[in-house]
Amino acid sequence: MKDIIQQRLTALRAEMSKAEVDAWYISGTDPHSSEYLPKRWETREFISGFTGSYGVVAVTKNKAALWTDSRYFLQAAGELEGTGIEMMKLRVPDAVPPAEWLAQNLSAGSKLGIDTQTVSVAEFRNLQRTLVKTGIELVETPDLLEPVWKDRPAIPSDKAFELELQYAGLPGTEKQQTVASKLAKKGAELQIVSMLDELAWLYNLRGSDVSYNPVFTGFAVVGATESILFVDAQKIDSALKLKLEADGVQLKAYTDFYRFLSEINGKKIFVDPGTLNYAAYSLLSEKNEILEGTSVVALLKAQKNATEIEGFRRAMVKDGVALVEFLYWLKETVGEKPVTDYDAGVKLAEFRSKQEGFKGESFPPIVGYKGRGAIVHLHIGPNDGLPLEADGALLFDSGGQYLDGTTDVTRTVALGPVSEQFKTDYTLVLKGMIGLTLAKFPYGTKGCHIDILARQALWENGMNYGHGTGHGVGHFLNVHEGPMAIRQEYNENPILPGNVLSNEPAFYREGEYGIRTENMIVCVECEETGYGRFLGFETLTLCPIDTSLIKSGLLSDREKNWVNEYHAEVKRRLKPVLNTSLHSFLDELTNAI
Known part of the structure; x- marks a missing residue:
């Protein structure tokens, strides 16, 4: 594959020469600013071999670089190795963004080519703002990959x-x-x-x-x-x-x-x-x-309407049943039969597929065992599976598309003994998830104002995670949607009633393990007082949290009560529709702490 990428870069540079540009910019998206793309516009993967869902590429006459964020640092480093494409970090201190890198690597009078159908207005302006100061001209070009990409897929013709x-x-x-x-x-x-x-x-x-x-x-x-x-x-x-x-x-x-x-x-x-x-x-x-x-x-x-929110609730019951079935399968299989983390992802999709109205997964499942759990957006194929053993922990982040709504849930579960440090880290992450869940805030509050609630317990221990805390979730639509978000970066769009978001604090020790606990939440009205209108969150996700990993001494009484009340609700909602053979298993998973 590395040789193929180098051949494609050579062919692209030949097209750049014909177009009389000194560099070409690949936004990694399509004319619709999509995150996940129709095959036709998977240009980032075609030119670099990087399979993550976020990243931009710049190619000059003698250099090439790909930028991505912390979700993909480990993955990108591995996939780019030997291609001649340098991996660059974004959204971290001292990051050198594409515009700055281009300014450093192109001389005054150079021309940067862009297919403007695949670059947003904001992105174009950002490049222009930096490059015009250094005398670099932005030039509109056709899609230079068109002659390079033989047998390029057409726009899909599937029925709407x-x-x-x-x-x-x-x-x-x-x-x-x-x-x-x-x-x-x-x-x-x-x-x-x-x-x-x-x-x-x-x-x-x-x-x-x-x-x-x-x-x-x-x-x-x-x-x-x-x-x-x-x-x-x-x-x-x-x-x-x-x-x-x-x-x-x-x-x-x-x-x-x-x-x-x-x-x-x-x-x-x-x-x-x-x-x-x-x-x-x-x-x-x-x-x-x-x-x-x-x-x-x-x-x-x-801002989801009442019908959509009720649909999410129905979808969560279906998802919850599939997740409990999956957890039982894990318990019965790991240590008894050969199985890998890849197999686990396939099995999870299989359990969801049995639910009425299921229309497929909402994103590629992220299933990481032990050290692979620290790869935030891990992507593995059938030949890359890591055998699961009755030891350590498994992180699985997955979701389903149902006619009723879209789901996104992450749990970290013990397959066997874990260290005391793991349990401490796990509990600190859980404290953050609960902290955001219990937030009450005035109308007009933005996501960056409440992000600290998910990070505070980690920060107090000198710990952090590099990605956002919460993204919007569509109703039987994209699992990632805006315009609001809960993350440290400023976003002018406030959190509003009816917004459905993820709540997913995390912690990663590279090479050792990853921990993430994620529920979906919906913003609801709380009360109106003489001091204004106050909002909060209702939890939508119905899936047991692994209490065997909790150091209860690190939780406050309020946090313990939340865990117990959440598990009582999970049991109340799932038991009537769960196979009776799994009732005692669900009881075991939701025992009070």
Whole structure:
């Protein structure tokens, strides 16, 4: 594989020479700013061999580098070894971001080529801001990988399908009217919708174009008088076409999108610079007034309606049953039969697949035994499995897609004896998860304001983890969604009622073990006092926490009570639908501490 990567870099450099650019920038995403990608746009993996879900690549005439964050440092270092591509760290102190690296490695007068269909407005501006000072020009190029990538996959042609109202809660027409109303308050006539999950939510449609994400490839232009969906005709069957048209949706070909934008004139158009690609923005900005901010659709989508929240609750019961079945399988199998951490991931998916309305996993399962648990986003294949033994601990982070909702859960469980240090670390992580769960905060609070609640016990012991604490979760949509987040970095979007998030503090000792405990939570109204409106969280996930790893002396009475109350709720919700043969096992897992 290393030789193949080097050959591809050589071929890319030949295309750079033809395009008369000194470097080429690969954003690692598609025209929709997607995290998980249709095969056609897996450009980062194609040119580097790195299989993680986040990272950018820059290639000059004699150097190449890939940037990623702490979730992938260990994985990227291994996958890039021998390729000639340098691994660069992001989101850590003293990081040298791509723009700075390019400024250091290109001379004044150099040209950096960019396929602007795959770079957001914000990313383009960030590069420009740094590089223009050093006399480096940004040049729009075609996709230079097109001639290099033989047999490149086409855009998927799978059918889109309607998500019925019993799951969606609101008809697409009502959502579009709400968007138009919000736009009018901003003084805008139209919004360009480019994110695939926003598109799916807005029209109550789902698809299968992207592994793990039930979305389809398209764009939309929506406003008070227009609702235009740009999507390949073969993706919409005749019945769905008639329904969409009856709802006032105009269907146009996906390939007509950029031409259509070039013909819009004299409008006030709202765009999200963090997600809209620069090619679309540059066409619009020539003849229209552009207003910018967080996508109206993203904000509305993130505040789940009552039907969606109830769907999440149903999905959690299904997921909880599958997880208890998996834990029982672990108990009966490890130490008795040969089994690997890869096998465990496959088995977990198998248990979920038996649940009604299951539509696949929500992301590739992360199953790490012992030292592999410290690889935050571990990705292993069938030939890379590590045998599980009745010793140490297993970390598994996985999720399911159900018509009812999307799940994401992490547990760290003992397969045998662990060290006292492990138990201490485990308990400190648990304290952080409970701390965030029990948060009560005034309306308008942002994720960075409450992130410390998940880290405080670790910080007090000189410990930390490098990733965020909480990300939004879509409703039968992407497992990672914005615009809000709970992490140390500033994010202007507050945590609002109806936001569904992960709560996943962690700790990793490289080469020894990883610990992460993750529940999904939904933001709810708590109370209104003379001092304002206060919000909190309700836990959605229903899965036992391994109490054998807890040092109860490190927990306060309030924290112990939370664990016991949580386990009582898990038992109450799961027992009626769990096979009776597993009732005593569930009792054992949820015994009070």
